Every structure is written in C-alpha cells, then in structure tokens.
Amino acid sequence: MKVDGKEMRPIWLSSDNPLEVHVIDQRMLPHELVIAPLKDVDDTIHAIREMFVRGAPLIGATGAWGVYLACINAPGGQVTDAWVETEAKRLKASRPTAVNLAWAVDRMTARIAAVDGDGPRVRAAREEAAAITDEEAENCRLIGEFGVALIEEISRKKKGETVNILTHCNAGWLACVEYGTATAPIYEAYNRGIDVHVWVDETRPLNQGARLTAWELGKHGVKHTVIADNAGGHLMQHGMVDLVITGTDRTTWTGDVANKIGTYLKALAAQDNNIPFWVALPSSTFDWEMDDGVREIPIEVRNPDEIRYIQGKVDGKLVQVLVPPAGSACENHAFDVTPARLVTGFITERGLCEASGDGVLGLFPEKGKEASCR
Numbered sequence: 001m002k003v004d005g006k007e008m009r010p011i012w013l014s015s016d017n018p019l020e021v022h023v024i025d026q027r028m029l030p031h032e033l034v035i036a037p038l039k040d041v042d043d044t045i046h047a048i049r050e051m052f053v054r055g056a057p058l059i060g061a062t063g064a065w066g067v068y069l070a071c072i073n074a075p076g077g078q079v080t081d082a083w084v085e086t087e088a089k090r091l092k093a094s095r096p097t098a099v100n101l102a103w104a105v106d107r108m109t110a111r112i113a114a115v116d117g118d119g120p121r122v123r124a125a126r127e128e129a130a131a132i133t134d135e136e137a138e139n140c141r142l143i144g145e146f147g148v149a150l151i152e153e154i155s156r157k158k159k160g161e162t163v164n165i166l167t168h169c170n171a172g173w174l175a176c177v178e179y180g181t182a183t184a185p186i187y188e189a190y191n192r193g194i195d196v197h198v199w200v201d202e203t204r205p206l207n208q209g210a211r212l213t214a215w216e217l218g219k220h221g222v223k224h225t226v227i228a229d230n231a232g233g234h235l236m237q238h239g240m241v242d243l244v245i246t247g248t249d250r251t252t253w254t255g256d257v258a259n260k261i262g263t264y265l266k267a268l269a270a271q272d273n274n275i276p277f278w279v280a281l282p283s284s285t286f287d288w289e290m291d292d293g294v295r296e297i298p299i300e301v302r303n304p305d306e307i308r309y310i311q312g313k314v315d316g317k318l319v320q321v322l323v324p325p326a327g328s329a330c331e332n333h334a335f336d337v338t339p340a341r342l343v344t345g346f347i348t349e350r351g352l353c354e355a356s357g358d359g360v361l362g363l364f365p366e367k368g369k370e371a372s373c374r
C-alpha cells in the first residue's frame, strides 16, 4: 500500500541481502516508521512475540519467512528434517491465538520435506514463503472486491450519503500484507468514490486502532474518527453506525470468531441495534478442526504492563507513561470470542457467507471432510 507515495508492505525479503527479512516495527507507529531486520528464528520469534509484526495473516507470513531463516541458518548448512521441525515448533509457540501462524509454518515444513538437498530446500523455503505472502495479499484484494458490495448497498439506500463503518483494532494492511481484511472493502469503496467514514476504536491496551488503523486510513485519505473503545454502543444507539466490519485471528468452521478483546461487546451492541456485523478473513484464518470457539480457542494473556503503561510521543520522543497506581494488579486478556449467532456473515476471498458450518463449507466444500471428521 502507498505510504507517502511509496509502495510498502509490512514484511519483505531484503533486496540488498537475501539473508535478511525486513519488517515495519509497528510498535513505533504512528510516530516513527522504523524498519527492523530479522536474521534468524530468534529474531522472528521476538518480532512476533513483541508485536513488531501482528495481525493473523502477517503473523503467518512472518512465521513462513522465519522457517526460511531457519533453513539459511541450519548448523553446518545441513537443512535436516529434525532441524526444520525443531525451529518450526519454536516459531509456532510464539503466539497462541492466530491460527495463521501454525497454518503457514506447517505449509512451509511440508514443502521443505518434499525436497531433497540443502540448497534445494533453501530455495523451496524462499519460494514458499514468498508464495504465502503474495497469496495473502491477493486474498485480501479479493476480500475487498467481494466486501465492497455491502458498502455499495448501504450507500444506495442512503442515496449517496456517508456510509459510517465501525471497526475494532487493526485489521488493515499492517495486519496482513496488502489491503487488509476489514479495511479491504473500505479501501475499495473509497477507491470507487463512495463516501465512507470509519469510526476507529482506539483498542486498548496497545491502541492498534488509534495508532495503526488511523495511520493507515489517513495515509490513504479515508475519513475516520478515533473513538474510545466504549463509545461504539452509544453511536449505534443514535444511528451513527451503518455497518461493523472486523478482522479475526482464528474463526472456527462453525462461525465462532476470536478477535481482539472487546469485539464481542461490539457484536452484542450491534445485534441490539440491528446493525450488520461482518467479519473479514482469508481462508487461512479458519480453524477447520475446532467447532466450539468459546470453549476451544486459546486466548493469549499478555504482559500486564501493556495495560499499566501507555505509549505516546513527548517532545519528539516515544515515552511510556504509568496509568494505574503502581500497586494495582492488571490482567491482559488479548482476545475474546464472538459466538456465530452474533455474526451476520463472513467476507472471504471466495465471497460472502453466513456465519455457520453450512455457510462456510458452502464456500469451501473441499474442507468438508476435514471439518466433519471430528
């Protein structure tokens, strides 16, 4: 996506040094655009765990490039099955909720296992990581192509008046590779000249909305307003929200949606106000094995200091400021699960469907055996 006229992605293989993967360190946005080099699996795990990179599709792509880095750093240049499996296991353990990480790393290890020889394995790893990255970008472009119809329909009903869309956290290109998931239909609507405005939940504690979604939308020229996380219900009650679109980190094939903490509350408010609540995701974010998301999806509990301190810019420097009393306990559940009954439907790279097993398998029939064999 364009940043000040320059095409950018949040992750890429260095053009100067094919032994380095470069990422935008999203912890520094929106105030500083910092590029961080990843040289091995430890760098990759650190970048995922500390959220230099975040968002399910991007975490998957980063995990894929992490397996490539494992191959180029194999002891003695010997890319053995044992080495790849060990490093893959470490990568998959870096964050628990986004299913894309396991999906991408498993796809990488399968591709490598099918190849003999150290050199061919390194080449196969580089090809597959690039393929995963490019496929996720294309999937998000298609999500935009299919999802824009929802916005067009509302715009027609409103006779061209502004379509007000609420989104939670950052499910933009910074969470993916390009276009985003929740933002893809928004960018497509903007590009088609539809009058859209986005209510951007700040999304405590790390403020992915206030920091990242606002930055992205601003760079693209999309009208947006940052709001407190708890304001969405009030806006919905007063007819100020036409549509809610969020992303997801893991969605069961039966339609239960894990997403940033607070999404469930937005879905409850949307249902209470008869506002469509759509979730945008590529098929790599479906979990074809879990069928009860509330009970089965692992919810990451992160460092309570992410609640205790808030980051901002003072006199040109990034600083962390203590918010609650130093002695207060803090608890940092990073995700929640919205049951399928609260979800209007899914926007995927194959089109729209209802949030149900039948709806999802209707778009992905080839997954039927995998999903129903439980």
Ligand SMILES: CSC[C@H]1O[C@H](OP(=O)(O)O)[C@H](O)[C@@H]1O
Pocket (backbone or CB within 6 Å): 054, 055, 056, 057, 168, 169, 170, 171, 172, 175, 176, 180, 181, 182, 208, 246, 247, 248, 249, 258, 259, 260, 261, 334
């Ligand atoms: C398109 S996935 C975006 C998804 O990931 C975010 O979580 P995190 O920033 O912790 O990686 C959030 O749940 C977004 O909706």
